[in-house]
Amino acid sequence: MHPAPVDRLIVELGKLPGIGRRTAQRLAFHILRSDDEDAFALAAAIREVKEQVGLCETCFNLAEGPQCVICADPRRSQEVICVVEEPQDVIPIERTGEFRGLYHVLGGALSPIDGIDPDDLKIEELVARVGRGGVSEIVLATNPTTTGEATAHHIADRLRGQVTLTRLASGLPVGADLEHADEVTLGRALAGRRSV
Amino acid sequence: MHPAPVDRLIVELGKLPGIGRRTAQRLAFHILRSDDEDAFALAAAIREVKEQVGLCETCFNLAEGPQCVICADPRRSQEVICVVEEPQDVIPIERTGEFRGLYHVLGGALSPIDGIDPDDLKIEELVARVGRGGVSEIVLATNPTTTGEATAHHIADRLRGQVTLTRLASGLPVGADLEHADEVTLGRALAGRRSV
Numbered sequence: 001m002h003p004a005p006v007d008r009l010i011v012e013l014g015k016l017p018g019i020g021r022r023t024a025q026r027l028a029f030h031i032l033r034s035d036d037e038d039a040f041a042l043a044a045a046i047r048e049v050k051e052q053v054g055l056c057e058t059c060f061n062l063a064e065g066p067q068c069v070i071c072a073d074p075r076r077s078q079e080v081i082c083v084v085e086e087p088q089d090v091i092p093i094e095r096t097g098e099f100r101g102l103y104h105v106l107g108g109a110l111s112p113i114d115g116i117d118p119d120d121l122k123i124e125e126l127v128a129r130v131g132r133g134g135v136s137e138i139v140l141a142t143n144p145t146t147t148g149e150a151t152a153h154h155i156a157d158r159l160r161g162q163v164t165l166t167r168l169a170s171g172l173p174v175g176a177d178l179e180h181a182d183e184v185t186l187g188r189a190l191a192g193r194r195s196v
Numbered sequence: 197m198h199p200a201p202v203d204r205l206i207v208e209l210g211k212l213p214g215i216g217r218r219t220a221q222r223l224a225f226h227i228l229r230s231d232d233e234d235a236f237a238l239a240a241a242i243r244e245v246k247e248q249v250g251l252c253e254t255c256f257n258l259a260e261g262p263q264c265v266i267c268a269d270p271r272r273s274q275e276v277i278c279v280v281e282e283p284q285d286v287i288p289i290e291r292t293g294e295f296r297g298l299y300h301v302l303g304g305a306l307s308p309i310d311g312i313d314p315d316d317l318k319i320e321e322l323v324a325r326v327g328r329g330g331v332s333e334i335v336l337a338t339n340p341t342t343t344g345e346a347t348a349h350h351i352a353d354r355l356r357g358q359v360t361l362t363r364l365a366s367g368l369p370v371g372a373d374l375e376h377a378d379e380v381t382l383g384r385a386l387a388g389r390r391s392v
Binding site (some may be wrong): 003004005006008011012015018025026027028030032038039047048049050052062063069086087088121 | 197198199200201202204205207208210211212213214219221222223224225226227228234235236237240241242243244245246248249258259260264265282283284286287290291296304320359
């Protein structure tokens with residue numbers, strides 16, 4: 001019924017998370033009506049994010065080159081590594097201004113039920129980083145959820161005795177997402193991190 | 197904090213209607229994680245819809261060439277024209293399978309408060325189509341809203357005496373509960389009651 005390019009756009013938009021067919025249709029018609037310039041800017045932004053953004057070869061945070069801006073910053077302390085699940089978890093921690101170390105992005109959390117095993121996360125790479133020396137503390141900042149806790153425990157078991165292991169203080173509501181935490185709560189949680 | 201291409205994508209996604217910054221961020225990270233193929237297909241679909249889809253030069257429905265598929269179909273009756281506000285209004289009418297005539301897409305509805313005057317809609321083009329002859333009936337299928345009604349009345353005033361003018365029946369939706377019908381709809385259903 002729609003011209004084929006409209007149907008294709010509705011299908012592609014509908015593949016995005018939380019975008020049902022109705023919403024996809026509404027967005028497609030918005031794009032049809034909008035200025036060419038805006039639509040082409042969106043298309044270009046999608047291409048560019050895939051072409052230009054990869055993972056930091058040290059910490060697996062998002063990076064435009066081989067290293068992310070944090071690993072490339074000589075002012076950051078090399079002694080403390082904050083371990084998070086996803087690249088988007090780095091942002092709220094940086095926003096607190098309370099952390100001056102480096103990160104390690106696991107790429108998820110252990111979840112046997114979803115088939116996510118230690119091999120699927122950047123855990124060996126973390127163990128290797130610690131093995132190269134110079135790291136005194138690992139802050140386990142996985143989410144305060146079942147899978148996040150399990151991941152923190154697993155990593156603590158792997159690294160115990162080699163470095164100080166800390167976990168963000170609870171102060172974060174259990175079941176919450178790190179990504180959506182406000183900076184005051186998260187800052188306090190960081191300041192109050194404790195040994196595990 | 198994010199690599200620049202990620203921020204640009206979040207900004208562009210956030211320009212879409214109903215997509216706030218949170219949702220834009222979630223979608224951007226989804227696109228980052230997704231296969232290149234899916235992301236490039238979405239980017240291409242956005243470009244192609246703008247490059248390949250325009251408006252039918254006869255009825256102003258969406259079209260891949262100078263004419264839409266409906267105007268180009270010789271089996272459609274040339275005698276009846278159904279007037280709708282937007283291209284997406286054509287779809288539900290086609291889906292009924294009850295209409296075999298042509299369409300005329302106005303591109304909106306009269307709304308002086310939003311600065312939408314008759315000149316902003318394809319009303320002169322409709323009058324010209326009728327003027328070329330061969331049209332016996334105009335079905336005014338603008339929305340049953342204040343602006344849609346005003347638009348229907350305006351067009352009726354322009355074409356009265358030249359063709360038969362009809363309006364979609366207002367009444368209770370099939371399957372609806374009398375108990376939950378709003379009084380305006382129920383009032384119209386009563387006023388439009390017919391013999392059984």
